[in-house]
Structures are given as C-alpha cells and as structure tokens.
Amino acid sequence: MATVVQAYQFALDPTEHQRAMLSSHCGAARFAYNWGLGRMKAVLDQRSAExxxxxxxxxxxxxxxxxAYSLRKAFNAVKGEVAPWWGENSKEAYASGLANLSRALDNWNKSRAGKRGGRALGFPRFKSKRSTWSFRVSTGSFGLSDVDRRHVRLPRIGLVRTHESTRKLARHVERGTARIRSATVSFRRGRWHVSFSVEIERSxxxxxxxxxxxxxxxxxxxxAxxxxxxxxxxPKHLEVAQRELLRxxxxxxxxxxxxxxxxxKASNRWRRTQVRIxxxxxxxxxxRRDGLHKLSTRLVDEFDTIVVEDLHVAGMVRNRRLARSIADVGMSELRRQLDYKxxxxxxxxxxxxxxYPSSKTCHGCGTVKAKLRLSQRVFTCDHCGHTADRDLNAAATSRAWRPPTVGGRRKTSPLETHVRPAMLATGTATGRPRPAGPGPTLRRKATAQEHFRTFPERINDISDDATAAQLIEGYKQLVRRAHRDGMRVLGGTLTQFEGSVVWTPERERTRQRVNAWIRGTELFDGVVDFAAATAQPEDPLRLRPEYDSGDGLHPNDAGARAMAEAVELSALHRRHH
Structure with a gap:
C-alpha cells in the first residue's frame, strides 16, 4: 500500500443565493491578497527610498x-477598520488570500536570489475582478455530505449540490483509506468547481x-x-469546432x-454569446483532456517503461503557422499525466x-542525417538505405535512448543538458563519427588545464625554434584530433594571441569561428577518411589522398590554416622580441 496525494474535482450546482456567497468568498480572498500586497509594497518602497x-x-x-502566519495576524488586527463586512464570509477565505500572497512573495524572493529554478519571477501584482475566482478551505466544517452522495459541505455556505455523484471519494472515506486535507473552490469554464486534496492509500x-x-x-x-x-x-478537437467557434x-x-x-455596459445578447463561446x-x-487521460492510462497499464521526448513546446508554438495545431495536441498535459501515473x-x-535528434537518427544503423525538412514524412538513411515513416523511426529511435552519463554518473545538473546521445554511429551530420564517450559537456566553463591539448601548455612557454615548430605541428594535430574524439581544444577564447598578432578581418573571422568551436558549435569543413583509418592503423589521422596538401590540413579548412599561421607569427614575434 502506498499513500499519495490525489485531487478529486466535482462540478457544483449551487442556488442563486449560494452563487452570491461563493462570489463573496472569492472577493474576500482577493481583497485580503491586495491589502497585504499594498502594505508590503509600501514598506519595501519606503525602505528603498531611505x-x-x-x-x-x-x-x-x-x-x-x-x-502566512504574520500576514494573518496583521490582518486580524485591522480587519474591523479596513473590512467592516469581514463577518459575512468565512475566515478561511481571508487566510487563503494571505497564504497565496506569502507564497508569491517567497517565490519572488527566491527567484531574485537565484535559489529558484525556471524563468525569473517579477514582483507580485494586484488582482482584479477579472482574475481567476478561487479560495481554499483547510479547517472548519467542510467535506462530503453525510446525507447523500450528491452534496458537499462548505463553511458558512452549507450543503451545495454537485452535478455528479461523489461515491468514488465517499467509498474511500468510509473505508478509512482516504483523508480530505483541503478543498479549493473555483469558478472556471463557466462553472463552479470544488477540488478536494485527498491523502489516499493506493493498492x-x-x-x-x-x-x-x-x-x-x-x-x-x-x-502519437x-x-x-x-x-x-x-482528433483535432479545436480544428473540428473551429467553424462553430468563428461563427x-x-x-x-x-x-x-x-x-x-x-x-x-455590455448588452444581454453579447453576454449570452460569450456564455456560448x-x-x-x-x-x-x-x-481533449478525456482523450489524453485514456491514452496515458493505457500506456501505463501496458508497458513497464515509457520513453518520451523533452519537447520545448513554448518555443514550438512561436511558429505562427503551426501554433494552433501544436496547442491543440496537449503535449505538456500528456507528459504531466504520464509523470504522476x-x-x-x-x-x-x-x-x-x-x-537528441530522434527524427534524424536512423533506427537501423544509428547514422544521423545532416538535414531533414519537416515536409519529408518518409525517412531514408543515406548510409544503410533503411526507409520508414518519419514519426515511426523517431519513436523507435527514442525507445533505444538511455540517459547519458557524465564522468561515470547520471546527468543531473541543468548545465549538462547538451550531452551527446548515447546511441553511437559512424557517419554523422558533420561527416565525422560520434565519440566513444558522452562527448563534451556544453555550457560549462572549462579550464585551460583540461582542454588546451598542445605539447607546450601555453604560447608563453616558447623558448627556442624547436619548441615553436613543435607548437605549430601540435596545433595541426589538434584540428584532426578534435574531429576524432569530439573534444574541445581550447579552454578559453583566443584573446591570448591578441597581444602579439595583428588581426586582419580574415583572421578576426577565424577567431570568431574558433571561439564558436569552443562553445560547441560546428566550424571546420575538413573531411577525415575514417574508413581508411581502420585499414591503415599506422596513420589513423591521415587525410584522403585527394585532400592531402602536404601539411596535414584540409585545403578548404581556412580556419585551421589561418590559425596555424597566427600561431607561427606569434612564435616568430616572441623569438625576435
């Protein structure tokens, strides 16, 4: 038996008098919230001015x-002056608004101090009458009715009829396997709802x-x-109803x-139309919610492990041509349901x-395509010739995905999101194989001691001609080694060369390209024959004969060639000065 916290929501069918009382309680919660926020804002502004x-x-x-306790204590001391009508509503309504304010201020303070993840939160704003109507009850006489299973009990309001039976929750309460913790009343989608937070024992x-x-x-x-x-x-629920909605x-x-x-003021006909909308x-x-619940429940019942993608839905809906269709799917809601189920x-x-490029990765051999347009609905592998439906290939590739490890441990830090997928292949979008390990951990400051892989550690160590020549040859090797093992070469930017090299516009572009390489983006156009590397282990980094220009660098690799020239100029400058 496992104990979990589960919500049971029921639609209410109140009378006219009960609707007025529910609205009054929601207004009381909003009033207490705005009162506390006004006092808090005045104190903070005064301290800032001082x-x-x-x-x-x-x-x-x-x-x-x-x-929340301090705010309730301060409100109780002045409620007779600021709200002489406070006795018309339950004390829980005022406590609910002040508790929400306390949580909002705490989240703002943690976000400002960098102790809260996610996007930065601003200072809380005042609530208007057009905001969501809701209040929460955690003490007093509330819960299910003892008379029948079609009523719920709320403080100061009494028994309120529900549109549906409450037997699913009532049976657990009668058996003693559930305990109601709180009740939240809200007005959403044109109806009053009550949601019970229940601590329930699940078999x-x-x-x-x-x-x-x-x-x-x-x-x-x-x-899916x-x-x-x-x-x-x-099912495209929104698309199907679009004609009636537009009308x-x-x-x-x-x-x-x-x-x-x-x-x-709005006319009655306008109000009736808004109700219909x-x-x-x-x-x-x-x-939409019903269909997603059925799909998520079925997946959980049939399979032990479910693999989904971490989709950036907020970024996807920025495409104005697909925003409505993407929002109609409910991708985030499906993942939320799968999470708790x-x-x-x-x-x-x-x-x-x-x-992880699931759509571009071949399920047969693991090769990653360089480009795959959204209009291409059939995936064809250029390496092995495997052909499959684009979405089916992505699902099969996702099934084989495993969480990567960083340094022998699971990836846990949010700074380690750009980790190469665990599925390796010979032949990738850049024309070079995936590394044998997890690859670079991007968005992390690397030290020069870790990634400056030359024979002398720094250019300041050049003391003679032999060391300078060794540095130049070592840099040429670095370009090819980076293509082989996928590691970043430099731990910083190229500012260390600016004091000894006059940068032309061509070399400035080269510096920008190398700095981009440091950040993990693609730079060089060199093509290494890794098939020949297997056949000739004595020179695993040898270029193809038609590309070999004698110095070990690709003829089109202008960035590597210009950088090698810059290193050579810097070495000559230090020897003569």
Missing amino acids: RSYGIVEDELTPSWNWS EPASATCGGTVGVDLGVKHL VLSTGEVIVN LQRQAARRCGPDRRTER ATLYTAIANA TTWSHRQLVVADRF
Whole structure:
C-alpha cells in the first residue's frame, strides 16, 4: 500500500443565493491578497527610498515578515477598520488570500536570489475582478455530505449540490483509506468547481499487460506514434469546432460589448454569446483532456517503461503557422499525466534529451542525417538505405535512448543538458563519427588545464625554434584530433594571441569561428577518411589522398590554416622580441 496525494474535482450546482456567497468568498480572498500586497509594497518602497538617502540599515523602517502566519495576524488586527463586512464570509477565505500572497512573495524572493529554478519571477501584482475566482478551505466544517452522495459541505455556505455523484471519494472515506486535507473552490469554464486534496492509500498496481519499453513520438499529423508501429489518430478537437467557434465570435463582434473608455455596459445578447463561446471552449478542453487521460492510462497499464521526448513546446508554438495545431495536441498535459501515473503504478518514465535528434537518427544503423525538412514524412538513411515513416523511426529511435552519463554518473545538473546521445554511429551530420564517450559537456566553463591539448601548455612557454615548430605541428594535430574524439581544444577564447598578432578581418573571422568551436558549435569543413583509418592503423589521422596538401590540413579548412599561421607569427614575434 502506498499513500499519495490525489485531487478529486466535482462540478457544483449551487442556488442563486449560494452563487452570491461563493462570489463573496472569492472577493474576500482577493481583497485580503491586495491589502497585504499594498502594505508590503509600501514598506519595501519606503525602505528603498531611505537607503537612497544614505540612512543606515539599523535606522530604516522596520520590515514586514511575509509569512502566512504574520500576514494573518496583521490582518486580524485591522480587519474591523479596513473590512467592516469581514463577518459575512468565512475566515478561511481571508487566510487563503494571505497564504497565496506569502507564497508569491517567497517565490519572488527566491527567484531574485537565484535559489529558484525556471524563468525569473517579477514582483507580485494586484488582482482584479477579472482574475481567476478561487479560495481554499483547510479547517472548519467542510467535506462530503453525510446525507447523500450528491452534496458537499462548505463553511458558512452549507450543503451545495454537485452535478455528479461523489461515491468514488465517499467509498474511500468510509473505508478509512482516504483523508480530505483541503478543498479549493473555483469558478472556471463557466462553472463552479470544488477540488478536494485527498491523502489516499493506493493498492499495489497490477503488472503491465505487455511489458517492455515503448517509445512515444508526439506530433501534429498524428497524436502519437508508438515504437510498436501503432498510430494514435489526432482528433483535432479545436480544428473540428473551429467553424462553430468563428461563427459565435463573429456574432459577438456584431453585438454591443463593454467599453471602458465610454463606460458602456455590455448588452444581454453579447453576454449570452460569450456564455456560448465559453461553453464551446469547455467542451473542447474536456474532450481533449478525456482523450489524453485514456491514452496515458493505457500506456501505463501496458508497458513497464515509457520513453518520451523533452519537447520545448513554448518555443514550438512561436511558429505562427503551426501554433494552433501544436496547442491543440496537449503535449505538456500528456507528459504531466504520464509523470504522476507512472509514479503511482511503479512504472518508469524516461524523458529523452531535448537535443537528441530522434527524427534524424536512423533506427537501423544509428547514422544521423545532416538535414531533414519537416515536409519529408518518409525517412531514408543515406548510409544503410533503411526507409520508414518519419514519426515511426523517431519513436523507435527514442525507445533505444538511455540517459547519458557524465564522468561515470547520471546527468543531473541543468548545465549538462547538451550531452551527446548515447546511441553511437559512424557517419554523422558533420561527416565525422560520434565519440566513444558522452562527448563534451556544453555550457560549462572549462579550464585551460583540461582542454588546451598542445605539447607546450601555453604560447608563453616558447623558448627556442624547436619548441615553436613543435607548437605549430601540435596545433595541426589538434584540428584532426578534435574531429576524432569530439573534444574541445581550447579552454578559453583566443584573446591570448591578441597581444602579439595583428588581426586582419580574415583572421578576426577565424577567431570568431574558433571561439564558436569552443562553445560547441560546428566550424571546420575538413573531411577525415575514417574508413581508411581502420585499414591503415599506422596513420589513423591521415587525410584522403585527394585532400592531402602536404601539411596535414584540409585545403578548404581556412580556419585551421589561418590559425596555424597566427600561431607561427606569434612564435616568430616572441623569438625576435
């Protein structure tokens, strides 16, 4: 038996009087939130102004503690003055707004200090009447009704009828396997809802019916393609309802809506049209959510391990031609459902690296194509000739993905996201093989001692002609070795050469290219014959005969040649000065 926290949501069917009371409680939570935010903002602004006057820290205006307990204590001391109507609502409504404010301020402070991941958060803003209506209840008389299974109990409001039966939760409560922790009432999608946070004991899950591992490739043309060959059709709920939605929106545009500039109120016909639009959007969202729940439940029931891709959906929807279709799929919602369902069922959810080229990688031999346009729906490998559907090949390739290791350990740091995929192949998008190890760990500052792989450690060590010649030859070897083992050559930028070399525009472009190479991007156009390297182990770095110009560098590799000339000029400069 495992204890988890699960939410049970029910749609409410309140009376007119109960609707007014629910709205009043949501307004009370919003009022308490705005009151606390106003006081906190005034104190912070005053302290900031006093610091600008040169006042020492000990003499500043005393700061406020923004913990939920301190905010509730301060509000209770002045609620008779700022909110003389406070007795009309439950105390839980005010406590809910202040708790939300405490959490928002804490998240802002941690984000400002760099202790919170994700995007940077700004200072909390005041809530308007158009924001989401909600309040939370954690104490008092709330829960399921003792009379029947079609009512819930809320403090100060009483019994509220539900649209559906609450028997699924009531049976667990009666058996003693569930405990209701809190209840959140909200107005969403044109309806009042109550969501119970329940601590419930779940029985041991049954074993998977099929077992094994399955790769899932999400897309727009198909909702999902499994590595087993099964294709899940995309129902396109929003696209199907688009005609009716456009008709209603045109209807609303012809009617008198609200205008804040002229203080014009909306007509009743406009309000009725908005209700119909909201109802249609609700039907679309419910149908999409229901389909994703059925798909995620089925995957968890049938397979032990599920492999999905770490898709950057926020970046994908920036494509204005595909944004609506991508948003209609619900990729993030499916991954969220798989996340908690695999945890409850003791399954494993593997998230492939965001930069893993699953669509470009051949499932047969592992070769990575240089380019694969979105319009190319059939994948054809240039190396082995393997042909398959693009999405099916991506799903099969994702199935074989395994979390890479960095230095003998699992990748855990967010700075280690750009790790080469674990699947290796001879022949890649750059014309060179994948390294035998995990490859470079990008977006990490590397020291010169780690990656400056020359015979003398630095150019300052040049003392004679033999050392200079050794440095020049060593750099030529570095270019080819980097192609062989995939390692970065320099630990810093090329600023170390600027003091002794006059940089022409051509050499400045070369410096930019080498610096880009340091950051992990592609630079050189040299092609190394690795097939010949296997046949001739005595010279594994030998270039193809038609490309060999005598100095060991590719004739088109202008960056490597110019850099070698720069090193030679620097060596001559130091010997003569």
